[in-house]
Amino acid sequence: xxxxxxxxxxxxxxxxxxxxxxxxxxxxxxxxxxxxxxxxxxxxxxxxxxxxxxxxxxxxxxxxxxxxxxxxxxxxxxxxxxxxxxxxxxxxxxxxxxxxxxxxxxxxxxxxxxxxxxxxxxxxxxxxxxxxxxxxxxxxxxxxxxxxxxxxxxxxxxxxxxxxxxxxxxxxxxxxxxxxxxxxxxxxxxxxxxxxxxxxxxxxxxxxxxxxxxxxxxxxxxxxxxxxxxxxxxxxxxxxxxxxxxx
Amino acid sequence: xxxxxxxxxxxxxxxxxxxxxxxxxxxxxxxxxxxxxxxxxxxxxxxxxxxxxxxxxxxxxxxxxxxxxxxxxxxxxxxxxxxxxxxxxxxxxxxxxxxxxxxxxxxxxxxxxxxxxxxxxxxxxxxxxxxxxxxxxxxxxxxxxxxxxxxxxxxxxxxxxxxxxxxxxxxxxxxxxxxx
Numbered sequence: 001x002x003x004x005x006x007x008x009x010x011x012x013x014x015x016x017x018x019x020x021x022x023x024x025x026x027x028x029x030x031x032x033x034x035x036x037x038x039x040x041x042x043x044x045x046x047x048x049x050x051x052x053x054x055x056x057x058x059x060x061x062x063x064x065x066x067x068x069x070x071x072x073x074x075x076x077x078x079x080x081x082x083x084x085x086x087x088x089x090x091x092x093x094x095x096x097x098x099x100x101x102x103x104x105x106x107x108x109x110x111x112x113x114x115x116x117x118x119x120x121x122x123x124x125x126x127x128x129x130x131x132x133x134x135x136x137x138x139x140x141x142x143x144x145x146x147x148x149x150x151x152x153x154x155x156x157x158x159x160x161x162x163x164x165x166x167x168x169x170x171x172x173x174x175x176x177x178x179x180x181x182x183x184x185x186x187x188x189x190x191x192x193x194x195x196x197x198x199x200x201x202x203x204x205x206x207x208x209x210x211x212x213x214x215x216x217x218x219x220x221x222x223x224x225x226x227x228x229x230x231x232x233x234x235x236x237x238x239x240x241x242x243x244x245x246x247x
Numbered sequence: 248x249x250x251x252x253x254x255x256x257x258x259x260x261x262x263x264x265x266x267x268x269x270x271x272x273x274x275x276x277x278x279x280x281x282x283x284x285x286x287x288x289x290x291x292x293x294x295x296x297x298x299x300x301x302x303x304x305x306x307x308x309x310x311x312x313x314x315x316x317x318x319x320x321x322x323x324x325x326x327x328x329x330x331x332x333x334x335x336x337x338x339x340x341x342x343x344x345x346x347x348x349x350x351x352x353x354x355x356x357x358x359x360x361x362x363x364x365x366x367x368x369x370x371x372x373x374x375x376x377x378x379x380x381x382x383x384x385x386x387x388x389x390x391x392x393x394x395x396x397x398x399x400x401x402x403x404x405x406x407x408x409x410x411x412x413x414x415x416x417x418x419x420x421x422x423x424x425x426x427x
Contacts, residue, residue: 001276001277001278001297002276002277002300003297003299003300007259007260007263010256010259010260011260013256014256014257014260018423018424019423019424019426020424021424095272098271098272098309099272099273099274101272101307101309102271102272102273102274102304102307102309102310103272103273103274103275105303105304105307105309106274106275106276106300106304106309107276109299109300109303109304110276110300113299113300116253116259117259119253119254120253120254120255120256120259123254124254124256128424131424132422132424135422135424135425136422136425143425144425147424147425189419192417192419193417194417195417196417199419229419233419236419236420236421237419237420237421237422237425238421238422238425239421239422239425239426242421243418243419243420245414245415245417245418246414
C-alpha cells in the first residue's frame with residue numbers, strides 16, 4: 001500500500017538507542033524519494049486532465065444549447081432523449097471528477113506522509129550524531145571507524161561541521177566568560193554533577209602524557225592515577241581511561 | 248498536531264494503525280504491493296486503511312471512516328470489565344497513542360484511555376518495585392509500548408536508589424555509543 005516504504009524507514013529510526021544505530025539506509029531513502037516524485041507527477045497529470053474535462057464539458061453544454069434552440073417542431077422528443085443522455089454523460093463526468101479528486105487527495109496525502117517519514121528518519125539520526133559529538137568532546141576523529149561506516153557521507157560532514165561550529169563558538173566566547181581560569185571543558189557531562197575534585201582512574205589504553213595542575217602525568221596502560229576530574233573526563237568517555245569508584 | 252509531534256517516531260507509527268472504511272470513489276494504490284501494480288478498489292467497497300490516510304480522505308468525503316474495532320463500544324465495555332487482564336500488545340502495540348490520535352475526532356475515546364491507563368499503570372509501578380516477578384510475566388508481555396516505557400523508567404528509578412547506595416552513582420562512564 002502507499003506509504004509502506006516510508007514506514008519501513010521510520011521503524012529503522014525506532015531502533016536507534018543510545019548505544020546502537022543501524023547503517024544509513026541509502027537504498028530505502030532513494031526508494032521513498034522516488035515514489036514521492038512519481039506520485040507528484042501523477043498529481044500534476046491528473047490536475048491537467050481535470051482542466052481538460054471542464055473545457056470539453058463546456059463545449060458539450062454549448063452544442064446542447066444550440067440544438068435546443070434550433071428547429072423545435074417534431075424534434076422535441078429527440079432533443080429530450082439527447083438531453084437525458086447528456087445528463088448521464090454529465091453524471092459520469094461528475095463521478096470521474098470525483099474519482100480524480102479522491103485519487104489526487106490520496107496521492108497528495110501520501111506525499112506529505114512520505115515527507116514526514118523521511119524528515120523524522122533523518123532528524124532522529126541527526127539527534128544521535130549530536131549526542132555522539134558531545135560524548136567525544138567535539139573531536140570527530142575519536143569516533144570509532146565502525147560507527148563512522150554506518151553514516152552516510154552527508155552525515156559525516158554534519159558531524160564534523162557540528163563539532164567545528166561548537167568549537168569555534170567556544171573559542172570565540174571563552175575568553176569573555178572565564179577570564180581567569182585556563183580552559184573550561186565545554187563537553188563535560190552536565191547530567192552528572194561532579195562530586196569529587198580528584199578522581200582515581202585506571203589506564204586502559206596508552207594516552208601518552210597529559211598536563212594537569214599538579215604537573216605532567218604519564219598515562220601508561222595498566223597504571224592508576226589520582227588526577228583532577230576536569231583534566232581526564234574526556235578520556236573516560238571515549239574509553240581510554242576507566243574511573244575507579246571508591247567502594 | 249503540535250509541532251513537536253511532527254518528528255515523533257511513535258506518533259508516526261501509531262498513525263499507521265488500520266481502520267475500516269467504505270470507499271465513496273474508486274481508488275488506486277491500495278493494494279499490498281504498493282503503487283506499482285494497478286489494483287483499483289471500486290467505490291462502495293470495504294477496505295482497511297491506515298489512519299493517516301483514512302482521516303484525510305474522510306474529511307473530503309472520499310471515504311467513510313468507521314470506528315476502529317479496538318475502540319468500538321463492545322470492545323470498550325469488555326476491556327473496562329477487567330483492564331489489567333487485557334493483552335494490549337496483542338490488540339495494538341500503540342493503543343494509547345493511536346487512541347490519542349482518534350481522540351481528536353471521537354470525544355469518548357480519551358475517557359476510555361484514561362480508565363484503562365489508571366488501572367494498569369498501578370500494576371506496572373507495583374511490578375517495577377518488586378524486581379523479579381515470574382507471576383507478572385503474562386501482564387508484562389501484554390503491555391503496550393507506552394506502558395513498557397513507563398515500566399523501564401520505574402525500574403531505572405528503582406535501580407538509581409540502589410546504585411547510589413553502592414556509591415556508584417557518580418562514577419563517570421564510557422559513552423555507550425563508543426562500544427560499537
